Amino acid sequence: MAGAIVKYGIIGVGMMGREHLVNLYHLRTQGVAVVAIADPHLPSQQLALDLAHSFTWPLKVFSGHQELLDSGLCDVLVVSTPNMTHHRILMDIINHSKPHHVLVEKPLCTTISHCKEVVNAARKRPDILVQVGLEYRYMPPVAKLIEIVKGGNLGHVKMVAIREHRFPFLVKVNNWNRFNINSGGTLVEKCCHFFDLMRLFVGANPVRVMASGAIDVNHKDEVYDGKVPDIIDNAYVIVEFDNGSRGMLDLCMFAEGSKNEQEISVVGDIGKGEAFVPESVVQFGTREAGRDGVQTLKAEDHRIKYDGLHHGSSYLEHLNFLSAIRAKGEKAPSVDLQDGLISVAMGVAAQLSIEYGRFVSIQEVMNECKI
Structure with a gap:
């Protein structure tokens, strides 16, 4: 992906999902663009669309994450949905035929068993990087x-x-x-x-x-x-x-x-x-x-x-993850699945x-x- 536009999708565009959208907009000079969102909640969809419109970013909107995955539009996915949904969404991403790198908001999952399932599934996909949002x-x-x-x-x-x-x-x-x-x-x-x-x-x-x-x-x-x-x-x-x-x-x-x-x-x-x-x-x-x-x-x-809601840490988190993605597997995410599990x-x-x-x-x- 070095030199190419890295295309992001955001799954879950509530408060934190929209925060990621704004952070990624401020990273646009680094060669990133948000091209799609997925969220079943119509008010959240609209707020995200309004933001994207103000950035002149056209967004494809999906009501569910599976439709976004199947679209093939994205290289990287940000998962910022309610905690109890992380497990199912992550498993669907990891098991999808098209590889998507993932930044998942903390906590990784809400139970140890679900965290372990995600960790074990990700081990079988060396073509995917997963970073946990412990920013x-x-x-x-x-x-x-x-x-x-x-x-x-x-x-x-x-x-x-x-x-x-x-x-x-x-x-x-x-x-x-x-x-x-x-x-x-x-x-x-x-x-x-x-x-x-x-x-x-x-x-x-x-x-x-x-x-x-x-x-x-x-x-x-x-x-x-x-x-x-x-x-x-x-x-x-x-x-x-x-x-x-x-x-x-x-x-x-x-x-x-x-x-x-x-x-x-x-x-x-x-x-x-x-x-x-x-x-x-x-x-x-x-x-x-x-x-x-x-x-x-x-x-x-x-x-x-962009300072945002977390004193600039979300911006730096994205900058770090983008660097790992562009290193094509030669650089591990700084906050990995084991960190998320523990x-x-x-x-x-x-x-x-x-x-x-x-x-x-x-x-x-x-x-x-x-x-």
């Missing part, structure tokens, strides 16, 4: 902190603490995100991002998870088809890794009065680093230099042409830990043992 890795302050950690500036990482204090879940089409059965649960749906970052910072795999969480404030007065939402709105999660490191997540989704939505702290045996979003500030220092030696940096990435496993273990009031091991979750 927090690309946020400039987070990327800078990753660089500091990987450069050895903090020594051996021992502790990672991530605080997300934010607003409640947004309203989605048919309110699908109000129920665990659809989303996988808050700690899968929302927090797979942070479990992925923990694993990246410590350079190790999770062993067991302990969590405490509840529905304390949000959505308690909402009823959909006679059912009250069951998604938790706050939690503490502790993760132990196989190299002895530990991670901790502090999640609160009724904390609109926060200066920063995410605060990430990484502590090694010789130093500490912190990243703040959306302030886009990074601080780091060593034990030896102490408080007076702490450096403060403003994190920026001048490649970003981030979901950590979230599933956390959800189960809350339910059963004990540590849950990653092995028993991956083996799908009776808990």
Whole structure:
């Protein structure tokens, strides 16, 4: 595809699908074009068409993903449909006779068994690249902190603490995100991002998870088809890794009065680093230099042409994936299916830990043992 226009299709053009559409428009100088969308929801279709019209991009519209696949119009597909639909759509894409590279929104799937099915099917298709949309890795302050950690500036990482204090879940089409059965649960749906970052910072795999969480404030007065939402709105999660490191997540989704939505702290045996979003500030220092030696940096990435909803990370995610596609198999996606699987496993273990009031091991979750 080097030098040729790379033709994209977007499956699911709700809020996030349209965000991908705008990001890809800002990548048009890199030789990309969105040529088709698929979504059964007519209002979402129309909003996407209005956007594309403003870009002077003609779009072929399909009501379902299978029709888009069979059209043969696309080289790359972006899957940004509700979480519970990822498995079926991914399996249909991977098993289709025409190869399509895929960027799938997080979480990969809502269950371990479905994630495994996708991973195993993709292994049989070396002609297809699949990247998972864990785009927090690309946020400039987070990327800078990753660089500091990987450069050895903090020594051996021992502790990672991530605080997300934010607003409640947004309203989605048919309110699908109000129920665990659809989303996988808050700690899968929302927090797979942070479990992925923990694993990246410590350079190790999770062993067991302990969590405490509840529905304390949000959505308690909402009823959909006679059912009250069951998604938790706050939690503490502790993760132990196989190299002895530990991670901790502090999640609160009724904390609109926060200066920063995410605060990430990484502590090694010789130093500490912190990243703040959306302030886009990074601080780091060593034990030896102490408080007076702490450096403060403003994190920026001048490649970003569109900040969007995620501080430019979606733009960089697409830029990275396009590079892997154009490398024709010589470059793997930076966030692969194994990363997607393990981030979901950590979230599933956390959800189960809350339910059963004990540590849950990653092995028993991956083996799908009776808990």
